[in-house]
Amino acid sequence: MSDLAQELSRLRKLRGKTLRAVEEETGVSNAYLSQLENGLVKRPRPHVLHKLADFYEIAYEDLMTAAGYLSRKEKKRPVDPELVEIQLMSAGLSHQQKKELKRFIRFLQQSEEEE
Secondary structure, eight states: OOHHHHHHHHHHHHHHOOOHHHHHHHHOOOHHHHHHHSOSSSSSSHHHHHHHHHHHOOHHHHHHHHHHSSSOOOOOSSSHHHHHHHHHHTTOOOOOHHHHHHHHHHHHHHHHHHO
């Protein structure tokens, strides 16, 4: 399975969405989404990747890279997968919920410093 296929499947499952729900919100057909997630389509058109990046609230460049359109650049610091997962999970929260989450994170940081 390609990097793109794995990433799209992971993002959708992390958001708790069905292929039909993604189709309804992006206009990309359920059948085509399934082909993408199963690696049957290697290089979808960039406008499809743009719709999916907007829907999943991730960088368009990341999907373009996973699809092979852009080369992978060396990153100055490694990406923490847990932080990425937290960011993706929090994307659907309301403004008030995000404020509460920030407050909770600050609380955790302060209690860590006190130990």
